[in-house]
Each structure stands twice: as C-alpha cells, then as structure tokens.
Amino acid sequence: QAVSPTATQVPRYVRVNTLKTCVDDVIDFFKRQGYSYLGKAVSLEELKALSGKKFLLDLHLPELLVFPSQTDLHDNLLYTSGHIILQDKASCLPAFLLDPAAGSHVIDACAAPGNKTSHLAAILKNKGQIFAFDVDPKRVATTNTLLTRAGVTGCQLAQQDFLTVDPRDPKYSRVTHILVDPSCSGSGNVRLQLLTWSWAGGLQTPGDSSCPAGMVTRVPGEEAPSAERLQALAGFQRRVLSHALSFPALQRLVYSTCSLHQEENEDVVQSVLQDWGSAFRLVTTFPSWSCRGLAVFPGAESCLRASPAETLTHGFFVAVLELCREGAAAPS
Ligand code: SAM
Numbered sequence: 001q002a003v004s005p006t007a008t009q010v011p012r013y014v015r016v017n018t019l020k021t022c023v024d025d026v027i028d029f030f031k032r033q034g035y036s037y038l039g040k041a042v043s044l045e046e047l048k049a050l051s052g053k054k055f056l057l058d059l060h061l062p063e064l065l066v067f068p069s070q071t072d073l074h075d076n077l078l079y080t081s082g083h084i085i086l087q088d089k090a091s092c093l094p095a096f097l098l099d100p101a102a103g104s105h106v107i108d109a110c111a112a113p114g115n116k117t118s119h120l121a122a123i124l125k126n127k128g129q130i131f132a133f134d135v136d137p138k139r140v141a142t143t144n145t146l147l148t149r150a151g152v153t154g155c156q157l158a159q160q161d162f163l164t165v166d167p168r169d170p171k172y173s174r175v176t177h178i179l180v181d182p183s184c185s186g187s188g189n190v191r192l193q194l195l196t197w198s199w200a201g202g203l204q205t206p207g208d209s210s211c212p213a214g215m216v217t218r219v220p221g222e223e224a225p226s227a228e229r230l231q232a233l234a235g236f237q238r239r240v241l242s243h244a245l246s247f248p249a250l251q252r253l254v255y256s257t258c259s260l261h262q263e264e265n266e267d268v269v270q271s272v273l274q275d276w277g278s279a280f281r282l283v284t285t286f287p288s289w290s291c292r293g294l295a296v297f298p299g300a301e302s303c304l305r306a307s308p309a310e311t312l313t314h315g316f317f318v319a320v321l322e323l324c325r326e327g328a329a330a331p332s
Pocket residue numbers: 091109110111112113114115116117133134135136139160161162163181182183184
C-alpha cells in the first residue's frame with residue numbers, strides 16, 4: 001500500500017512572531033538568504049506548486065509565510081531567536097479565530113508546548129493577561145522556554161490540572177476569552193496518520209525535532225485509537241470544555257483538536273452545548289474556509305475542519321462558541 005501523496009504535500013508554514021518583528025522584515029531576511037518571494041497566494045494550488053527556495057504569503061492568515069514542505073528552518077537564526085514560529089497553518093486557526101482584543105484577559109486551558117499561547121500574546125500585543133495551564137511539568141518547562149524566546153510578557157503559566165482551576169476565583173473574574181486545545185488522539189497529525197496506512201521504509205522516528213513538516217514519520221507499534229480510548233478522550237474533552245464554559249465573564253471560546261475523529265470533535269461540541277441549554281451558541285466563522293464540520297447535528301457546519309487533502313495542512317478541528325445569555329448557569 002502506497003503512502004498517500006496528498007499527505008506528504010503539507011507545506012512548511014512559518015508564523016511571523018509580531019511581538020519581535022513584522023512580516024515585511026522577515027520577507028526581506030529570507031530574500032537576503034537567497035529565497036525568492038512570490039507575493040501573496042490567491043489559491044491553494046499555488047501553495048501546492050511551491051518548490052526550491054521559493055515562498056509565499058498565505059492566502060488566509062495575514063502573518064503566515066509558506067515554504068515548500070522540505071524546507072528545514074530549525075537552525076535558522078529567525079527561529080532560534082523567536083522571530084518566527086514553526087507552526088502548522090491549521091494550528092494557527094484557534095488563536096486567530098478567538099481573536100481577543102488587546103487588553104483582554106484570556107485563559108489557555110491546555111497550553112504546552114505554548115505555540116497557541118504565544119500566538120495569543122501576539123494578538124493581544126502583550127497587552128492584557130494570559131493565564132496558561134498545563135498539567136505536565138516537563139511540557140510546562142518547554143512552554144516557559146518557548147514563551148521567553150518569543151518575548152511573551154503578561155502570561156501567568158502554571159503547572160496545574162485545568163479542571164481544578166476555580167472559575168469563581170476573583171483572579172479570573174475578567175476572563176472573557178478561553179482557548180481549549182486538550183489532549184486528543186492526534187489522528188490528524190500527518191506523521192501519525194501515515195503510519196496507520198503503511199510505510200515503505202527509510203522513514204524517520206518521531207521526536208526528531210528536525211523532521212520537516214510533511215515528512216513521513218513512523219511510530220513503531222502506533223495504531224488507530226480503540227473505541228475505548230476515543231471514549232475516554234472524549235469524556236475528558238467534554239469535562240474540560242464544560243469547565244471552561246463555567247467562567248463567569250466568558251464571552252467567546254475556541255475548542256480545537258488535532259483529531260479527525262467525530263467522537264472528539266462534533267460529538268463533544270454537540271454534547272456540551274446540549275448540557276448548557278441555550279446559554280452558548282456555535283459561531284460561523286471564516287466562511288471562505290471550504291472544509292467544514294461534519295453535518296451530524298444542525299449547525300455543525302459552523303465548525304471548521306482541516307486536512308492535508310483539502311486545506312494542505314495537518315488534520316484539525318475548530319469550533320467557536322459564544323455566550324448568548326448572560327448569567328448562564330452550569331449544568332447540574
Ligand atoms: N495548545 C498547545 C499548543 O498549541 O502548543 C497544544 C496542547 S496539547 C494538544 C494538549 C495539552 O494538554 C498537553 O500538553 C497536555 O499535557 C495538556 N493537558 C492534559 N490534561 C490536562 C489538564 N487536565 N489540565 C491542563 N492541561 C492538560
């Protein structure tokens with residue numbers, strides 16, 4: 001069985017860290033390094049056709065540059081100095097769509113390794129307050145390094161189970177925006193996805209941080225998650241999402257996963273929205289994004305999906321929820 005050609009075509013996406021630099025300066029830097037800048041893309045076909053030392057500005061996200069998939073920038077000075085973040089395009093959607101105004105108070109419930117936290121800080125222009133949580137001590141340490149390198153200030157990072165964070169603590173009384181990006185099966189990750197199909201040999205093992213985006217990687221023994229594992233993950237995801245909705249000043253929330261499974265995506269959103277009655281609603285964002293949520297309940301098309309074949313990204317799911325009734329009461 002051959003490896004799907006579409007899965008190997010995910011380009012190398014480069015998010016410009018606007019806390020440290022700007023798009024024009026990064027473009028100039030790469031031009032000086034011998035790359036040719038082709039301007040702003042108008043179609044995914046242009047992204048697909050990229051080759052050699054050429055790059056584009058993304059057609060959807062304003063601070064995202066796109067390079068051919070083989071491009072390895074891990075040793076590039078702009079990366080090691082935190083001026084650019086190597087982040088898949090789909091993974092840039094959650095913070096972009098949460099879109100908190102500068103000065104807002106924001107929670108990143110499952111933050112490590114901190115890519116979306118640093119993106120949130122850039123959107124906030126380091127004005128306001130981010131409360132970032134992660135339960136895993138090692139990953140919190142990595143996050144700390146990433147945030148420092150990215151020039152993030154005004155972020156309180158805590159090693160804490162988000163489910164134990166008290167929404168009534170006065171500290172969080174001004175939190176209007178929450179990003180929930182919980183642990184998931186990771187089935188949208190191209191590298192993992194390919195294993196479950198097949199491999200031809202000569203593939204890299206995971207954890208190799210220099211593995212370029214879109215490269216086929218093999219995880220020995222890794223298989224599709226069992227029904228029990230999916231059920232356990234979905235239970236956790238529902239608890240985290242519901243807990244986030246109980247913060248009293250919450251206005252807008254983004255729920256995202258890098259999973260392709262309906263159980264972890266549309267089903268979680270539907271079930272939690274049902275539990276909360278009419279307190280929150282799904283918001284239709286990004287109408288120009290063609291890949292939408294599976295139509296498994298009315299309004300599910302408001303959600304976004306992403307995949308190598310349709311959006312030239314890793315597999316991803318994003319839902320944007322907004323408060324529609326003040327004084328929403330948590331489900332009993
Ligand atoms: N948002 C991150 C980013 O963009 O860099 C990726 C988050 S990753 C998908 C999920 C994270 O959730 C993991 O780092 C994991 O340690 C963390 N996590 C799992 N259970 C948690 C909990 N109960 N409270 C807080 N974090 C948790």
